[in-house]
Amino acid sequence: MVNDENKIVNKILIDNTRAIMRNRYVLGFILMILGVFLFTININFSSGEVSATVCCEKTTSGAYCQNVPSNECDPSSRQVPTSCDSTSYCKAGTCYDSNEGTCLDNTPQLVCNANDGIWSENSPAQCELGCCILGDQAAFVSLVRCKKLSAFLGLQANFDKTIGNEVACVAKVQQQDRGACVFESDFQKTCRFTTRGECGAINNNGTNAGAFYKDKLCSAEELGTICGPSTKTACAPGKDEVYFLDTCGNAANIYDASKYSDKDYWTNVKLKGESCNPSSANTASSSCGNCNYLQGSYCRATDVSGGKTSYGDNICADLNCIDENGAKRKHGESWCISDDTKKVEGEQKVGSRFYRRICMNNQVVTEPCEDLRAEECVEDSIETSSGSFSQAACRVNRWQDCIAQTEKQDCENTDRRDCFWKEGVTLGNATINGACLPRVGPGLAFWNSEESKVVCGAGNKLCVVKFEKGLFGGEKCISNCECLEPGWEKDYGEVCSAMGDCGSSLNYVGKKGFREGLKILINGEPKEEA
């Protein structure tokens, strides 16, 4: 009996399994037909209104290797219905310029090849960086680039690929001995102020035998060269300061008018700290050329920057600025400004925008952040020995998922989004007490998009207030009575404004819009103003 029952159970199971298998075949068949049907629809769409996205070799606007709808692709160019990363010709890789010795990443193969570059999927060996020593300067570049730079400067290429970073490269060049390199030229004892290594290269020519004198200037009398002191000054490449020049055109010590007649100052190399006013920027000083880039001064010709000096035509030019409020700003300092003068969360005027201002080379440059408040400007400052130094940046406004947050903690998670929690209001039909709103409401392209209706529509609020009629006439509010209080309209008006360019407000130049922006309806009729 038990066996019979087992058989029955097994049969049912087998029948069920068969039924499931049969159903699977049927389902598979239906899916296949559906797939064919959808494919047909897709083809119809492709040939009709909707175009599939393709990897396009060249678009109708002239851009290369773009993932665009097929109707935006130039008919004469290749297109494949896949991502450009999956194609051979538009795959991004490294483009090597064999002439300049530079490498550029993220370049499509066909774009690189069309410009006579050498393309490879991964960074080639030619792009490996090393330390290139260029006299008393250094550059962390590729070998070919090093040769190119050396040729520009008329130097022998000195490349060290064992140095793996830029800091070590700069440190190496700073450790080099510098001094007077004395040699014979045209039967005269002349001199060049250079490094020991470069001096060796001069000596190696054979015709110009000479000697290196560490920390000595070419104008030193004891060397007996034709070079002597002069009243000329110059800006040295890669250096902040103004330098005296000797009669052979070599840079001597930092320009100091009081030391012009000082024999020792024209004999031995003096460090920056041993020169005039080392702790000051010496901006526009007529007698001291000890400029300091970090403090906002840099060597410039007087005909460019203005000013007068006791000797020569170069001066420590002022790089610092005065901002819109008349405050002093240092070179490289940046700060934020906005069309919204009041910085209130969720209250931005229509058309307002953030800007980053930068002090660069004695000029204040304004960098607008992305329009429609897609970016906001953030600012902070650090304390330095010479006062506070402000740094600002435009960064993306992450407002998009604010209204989807139902927890205050999630809403105020600044790692993920830029929102604030408003107590006492609810969005739509939500039952929680509080709403998560964009801290900086986005601007909306309401003039050419329907999206503003969708975004602003999220701020709509329907409040059903229930009244109970009294036994002897009159009525009493029994549900949602807070909607009748004066603060309710204001609160929800603020919610509406926080959504973006919604609600009733003035634009950033103080003008009212053409539409009301906010409507309050009672039983479908506009509310009568008191």
Added chain:
Amino acid sequence: MEKRGQVTIFIIVAIVIVAVFLAFLVYPRVRVLVSSDVNPSSYLKACLEPELEDTLGVLVNHGGYYEPTNYVLYKGEKIQYLCYTAENYKPCIVQQPLLVRHVEQELKAKLGPKARQCMNDLKVLYEQKGYQVSGLSGEINVSIVPDKIFIQYDTSLIVSKEQTQTFRQLEISKDSKIYDLLLTATSIVQFESTLGDSETLLYVQFYPDLIIEKLKKEGDTIYTLRNVVSEDKFTFATRSLVWPSGYGVIQNG
């Protein structure tokens, strides 16, 4: 009678003023023509320099292209995208590697015909002075290097009268900081294509003479690089890591 004499003097003075003015306008040409012995390099320089200035002026304002192909229109100028993406939320794809070489080629394409015309004019000038000229045809080469633009006209120009002179290469140069600006632009393109944006202050730290103006507009970024000392500049555009307005989904038309 006195009045008539006065009028004559006025007319003569007016003619002299106009003549001086015209001479001033065409001074470089006059300088070459009046010299007893024509120098082909000087002549080529005087003839080609205005074209070089004009062409360079167009190229630096249009992202290195004489006729931009994929561009953003800003203040009536077509500014070429050197890095571009048609998609939202994605970094751009490099559109113009080897920028220095591209600008050299653009200059070569524009200056080549003018250089040949200048050489033909030079031939006429020589022939008017009784010289015999041969081997005028040649090839122009443009090279942009730090602080200079070199234009070389490779030819085998032979000028003979009593003596024979052969010129193998005529070279003219112009002071320009465009090389550094083009390399900075390439570096910015590298940043944009990798990270989606660039930090302009980073460059100011290393290049004290540089000012970078950056303008963001509807997903496009327009960069103007300027050397404060030489006043050379270069403008180009990128479109990278675009954040559309609203949710970027529903658009009309």
